[in-house]
Amino acid sequence: MWNAARFAASSLTRSTRRFSTAIPGPCIVHKRGADILHDPWFNKDTGFPLTERDRLGLRGLLPPRVISFEQQYARFMESYRSLEKNTKGQPEGVVALAKWRILNRLHDRNETLYYRVLIDNIQDFAPVIYTPTVGLVCQNYSGLFRRPRGMYFSAKDKGEMMSMIYNWPAHQVDMIVLTDGSRILGLGDLGVQGIGIPIGKLDMYVAAAGINPQRILPVMLDVGTNNQKLLEDRLYLGLRQRRLEGEEYISIVDEFMEAVHTRWPKAIVQFEDFQMKWAFETLQRYRKRFCTFNDDIQGTAGVALAGLLGAVRAQGRPLADFVKQKIVVVGAGSAGLGVLNMAVQAVARMAGNGEAAAKYHFFLIDKDGLVTKERKNLDPMAAPFAKEPGAIDGLREGASLVEVVKKVKPHVLLGLSGVGGVFSQEVLQAMRESDSAKPAIFAMSNPTMNAECTAEDAFKHAGENIVFGSGSPFENVDLGNGKVGHVNQANNMYLFPGIGLGALLAGARLISDGMLQAASECLASYITDEDIRKGILYPSIHSIRHLTVEVGAAVLRAAVAEELAEGHCDVGPKELMNMSKEETLEYVTRNMWFPVYSPLVHEK
Numbered sequence: 001m002w003n004a005a006r007f008a009a010s011s012l013t014r015s016t017r018r019f020s021t022a023i024p025g026p027c028i029v030h031k032r033g034a035d036i037l038h039d040p041w042f043n044k045d046t047g048f049p050l051t052e053r054d055r056l057g058l059r060g061l062l063p064p065r066v067i068s069f070e071q072q073y074a075r076f077m078e079s080y081r082s083l084e085k086n087t088k089g090q091p092e093g094v095v096a097l098a099k100w101r102i103l104n105r106l107h108d109r110n111e112t113l114y115y116r117v118l119i120d121n122i123q124d125f126a127p128v129i130y131t132p133t134v135g136l137v138c139q140n141y142s143g144l145f146r147r148p149r150g151m152y153f154s155a156k157d158k159g160e161m162m163s164m165i166y167n168w169p170a171h172q173v174d175m176i177v178l179t180d181g182s183r184i185l186g187l188g189d190l191g192v193q194g195i196g197i198p199i200g201k202l203d204m205y206v207a208a209a210g211i212n213p214q215r216i217l218p219v220m221l222d223v224g225t226n227n228q229k230l231l232e233d234r235l236y237l238g239l240r241q242r243r244l245e246g247e248e249y250i251s252i253v254d255e256f257m258e259a260v261h262t263r264w265p266k267a268i269v270q271f272e273d274f275q276m277k278w279a280f281e282t283l284q285r286y287r288k289r290f291c292t293f294n295d296d297i298q299g300t301a302g303v304a305l306a307g308l309l310g311a312v313r314a315q316g317r318p319l320a321d322f323v324k325q326k327i328v329v330v331g332a333g334s335a336g337l338g339v340l341n342m343a344v345q346a347v348a349r350m351a352g353n354g355e356a357a358a359k360y361h362f363f364l365i366d367k368d369g370l371v372t373k374e375r376k377n378l379d380p381m382a383a384p385f386a387k388e389p390g391a392i393d394g395l396r397e398g399a400s401l402v403e404v405v406k407k408v409k410p411h412v413l414l415g416l417s418g419v420g421g422v423f424s425q426e427v428l429q430a431m432r433e434s435d436s437a438k439p440a441i442f443a444m445s446n447p448t449m450n451a452e453c454t455a456e457d458a459f460k461h462a463g464e465n466i467v468f469g470s471g472s473p474f475e476n477v478d479l480g481n482g483k484v485g486h487v488n489q490a491n492n493m494y495l496f497p498g499i500g501l502g503a504l505l506a507g508a509r510l511i512s513d514g515m516l517q518a519a520s521e522c523l524a525s526y527i528t529d530e531d532i533r534k535g536i537l538y539p540s541i542h543s544i545r546h547l548t549v550e551v552g553a554a555v556l557r558a559a560v561a562e563e564l565a566e567g568h569c570d571v572g573p574k575e576l577m578n579m580s581k582e583e584t585l586e587y588v589t590r591n592m593w594f595p596v597y598s599p600l601v602h603e604k
């Protein structure tokens with residue numbers, strides 16, 4: 001449960017250590033002189049003290065005055081704020097890309113300063129380095145490309161991956177985010193340009209989970225693209241061929257997984273933005289052999305379930321009433337089905353043998369309308385949620401969303417369709433007749449233009465008593481008379497960093513359903529009743545680092561309970577097992593990286 005006193009203590013620690021004078025531990029560097037200035041892991045720009053300049057052969061390579069970390073920080077923020085001022089009134093996309101560029105330049109030059117400004121200004125910067133701007137960056141990647149980041153494994157590298165993996169300069173990698181670019185947010189197949197997503201996700205790992213940026217690895221598996229526009233674009237940087245399929249495809253992913261596992265057996269691999277068929281297939285294939293999870297299926301499910309439980313509390317009902325909630329899920333893809341599967345597990349836990357009941361209350365809609373048993377070529381993953389046609393309020397195969405909402409009067413309408421605006425005025429107005437006194441509307445598709453509806457339209461058409469969540473950020477809505485319609489960001493960023501962190505510090509063999517459930521429950525219980533009453537279902541992004549400690553500890557303890565924890569560095573499984581809850585939280589916090597300039601020590 002959320003502990004306000006601990007939060008106060010941890011934010012105090014954070015502010016006192018903001019520019020603390022305590023001397024951090026040394027950092028070994030194997031280079032000297034200009035090579036250090038050109039390495040963003042070690043570079044301090046004008047911040048190198050004179051003694052260090054002498055030791056590392058930097059004297060004369062920098063202007064003489066030493067500028068402190070605080071001054072560098074202030075100078076960057078000043079430039080950022082003046083860019084904001086100077087671009088006021090320009091088109092949204094232009095401003096967003098200008099902001100991304102200034103942050104990206106700092107990322108390329110000085111990672112310590114970059115991650116410090118990111119952590120301290122996460123509310124302002126997350127929408128720039130992550131969703132929604134990251135979508136625009138991926139769409140324009142070939143034009144924006146200046147320097148490579150991460151690794152690229154292509155279909156042409158078949159047979160070479162085992163040696164290629166050793167080209168990565170870091171000795172140790174803890175966290176890998178991998179995509180094949182086939183379903184980037186709601187933007188479709190962006191081929192190699194999808195690399196922006198692993199980069200953005202790993203930035204959140206550093207900012208929220210304190211994963212050391214020298215131990216992260218964004219990876220693009222380029223197996224071609226079916227995006228005709230990209231195939232014809234002469235500046236496109238990926239393989240100009242159609243996507244590999246079947247055996248050819250899976251053998252590339254197998255080879256990559258083997259290579260990673262050989263070099264870094266304890267690295268965690270997060271699958272991100274794979275098209276549905278491969279998302280499910282790879283999850284089944286690897287989840288028992290490697291420490292891996294699929295964020296779109298499993299991370300999203302945990303965040304959505306926490307929101308669904310919050311929606312029950314917001315109605316003033318006991319949590320056990322979750323089993324009676326009528327939920328319409330729009331989108332039968334990896335995310336929508338992931339949510340339904342986890343919701344069914346939750347109902348089964350709450351109501352004993354509640355699985356059948358849950359399926360009765362859950363309605364699944366895809367691009368062809370309501371999914372029923374009459375559906376031709378019914379996807380086996382969707383089959384458990386297909387309705388008997390006509391059995392419920394006479395609803396037929398392919399019934400439209402508005403028809404379903406009017407007849408079912410759901411407590412919750414949840415969109416993971418990738419289609420902007422499918423929650424039309426008529427659909428939202430139909431939610432006014434919901435059987436819930438406080439209906440919940442989740443427009444979870446990304447980026448902003450793909451959201452099923454805007455926050456403003458949701459409150460305008462569905463009424464002021466709704467609770468609202470969206471995958472991409474929206475401003476709170478002014479409802480007049482001093483009332484505010486609260487907007488929750490229902491995004492998997494609230495869970496994946498803690499899932500990765502907990503699994504890493506446990507040294508987990510694999511990531512089990514129990515660990516994912518612990519993560520979701522931790523997020524759900526983080527919010528106080530007082531906040532829930534105001535329609536707040538998720539914490540503010542300001543507290544994401546604090547939340548992630550809690551989620552990480554919950555995941556770690558679940559791994560220990562299931563005997564999946566093999567230990568991390570010099571902390572063995574027995575020690576993990578003997579840690580109290582408080583000690584686990586302390587252990588997690590202690591192992592989180594925080595950006596400060598460490599004294600650099602040269603070693604040949």
Ligand SMILES: NC(=O)c1ccc[n+]([C@@H]2O[C@H](COP(=O)([O-])OP(=O)(O)OC[C@H]3O[C@@H](n4cnc5c(N)ncnc54)[C@H](O)[C@@H]3O)[C@@H](O)[C@H]2O)c1
Pocket residue numbers: 183184185186187275276295296300303330331332333334335336365366367368369415416417418419422444445446447450470471472490491492493
């Ligand atoms: N907020 C989050 O944390 C989060 C997490 C994961 C995915 N998402 C978003 O969810 C969306 C879908 O992701 P996915 O991986 O499930 O994609 P997917 O391609 O696997 O599935 C999309 C589904 O939407 C259905 N669909 C398409 N048009 C529709 C329409 N007009 N009406 C109803 N259904 C329609 C398709 O039939 C398909 O079942 C994306 O926009 C993604 O950005 C958000």
Ligand SMILES: O=C(O)C[C@H](O)C(=O)O
Pocket residue numbers: 131184185186273295296445446471491492493
């Ligand atoms: O990337 C995000 O913002 C969430 C999610 O993983 C998505 O694919 O939309």
Ligand SMILES: [Mg+2]
Pocket residue numbers: 185272273295296
């Ligand atoms: Mg994703």
